[in-house]
Ligand SMILES: Nc1nc2c(ncn2[C@@H]2O[C@H](COP(=O)(O)OP(=O)(O)OP(=O)(O)O)[C@@H](O)[C@H]2O)c(=O)[nH]1
């Protein structure tokens with residue numbers, strides 16, 4: 001394919017997923033400028049139709065709208081380096097559709113972050129998203145647009161208001177979708193309760209409603225992030241029928257359901273009261289929760305090993321020796337999980353064998369000190385404060401866990417971070 005320099009690709013932004021509140025100097029701040037992101041992965045057979053239909057629709061609407069102020073638009077395809085080279089097909093369309101811009105991401109992956117990266121390079125004061133497989137009926141776009149014109153901060157295309165629906169979903173998919181919504185309402189009522197279709201991937205939002213917020217989505221559900229972290233006051237909804245896919249294949253797998261639950265919990269923790277408090281005192285609550293879960297897994301490993309080594313029905317080794325081996329295996333288990341999950345962002349940059357070994361050594365020493373602290377606190381609390389050994393033990397475990405976490409954060413996974 002022969003592409004000249006005017007058809008060049010957009011450089012993907014890096015750094016935090018944050019939208020700037022400033023518009024380019026040549027954009028009329030009093031008018032409406034729609035930047036519509038089309039995230040794509042393996043949509044080679046769809047992309048040309050999507051761009052053609054959207055461009056026709058928007059060109060026509062822009063010339064007949066009769067508004068007192070200027071209206072403009074751009075389409076931004078954000079492709080995650082699709083093996084079918086969707087980005088290249090999109091790029092070849094730029095000459096015919098000058099409002100089209102194309103980004104090929106090679107470092108990052110994922111639907112939600114693709115949308116935000118697209119919005120980061122957007123020029124518009126209204127930011128939108130639509131699927132690249134024609135399952136979102138393009139004509140609904142103008143209805144969303146009118147809601148924004150009418151003053152809404154956010155206009156969502158919904159399958160669950162009048163005029164909405166899903167064309168051919170199986171009973172299982174309908175059930176899963178509704179089940180996910182109910183779960184979301186329980187975990188995060190303040191976000192999910194504000195719209196009838198919080199799972200929608202077809203919406204428009206005013207730039208100022210999300211500018212400045214650091215977005216941190218996992219998985220597919222970018223709308224949750226916009227409502228949860230943005231400053232969205234007025235929301236409007238428009239019904240639409242989710243059409244059948246004609247070309248290409250679905251990317252929905254079970255992982256999206258796991259991501260969704262992860263996303264809900266993350267939003268709940270970081271936007272709730274606890275999140276605000278921990279933000280003020282600069283405490284990494286998400287990391288701490290992961291560390292706690294890993295600690296819990298260590299308890300099970302310790303118990304199982306103790307059984308295998310010391311139980312008369314198994315190896316019947318002496319208790320102390322068994323406990324030392326079981327404890328060390330549990331520490332090893334915890335280290336592996338913490339390295340691969342809790343502190344993955346740090347350890348990813350420090351993967352050499354000796355760096356890992358150094359972290360493991362420090363982790364061991366700190367955990368040992370934690371055990372001494374545990375015994376000390378247990379005795380102090382039991383003898384001087386609460387004469388109940390189980391409550392005293394719980395307090396001791398909590399304090400030792402915070403110690404273990406904090407010192408490991410500062411020493412094991414931080415010093416090794418410095419190059
Ligand atoms: N950039 C990017 N786009 C993605 C990614 N995953 C999916 N997409 C695009 O996001 C849109 C929605 O994905 P789909 O797989 O169609 O999801 P869906 O519409 O909920 O499910 P189906 O009904 O099965 O198609 C499509 O345009 C995809 O090409 C990704 O990881 N990165």
Ligand SMILES: [Mg+2]
Nearest residue numbers: 131133135245
């Ligand atoms: Mg689809």
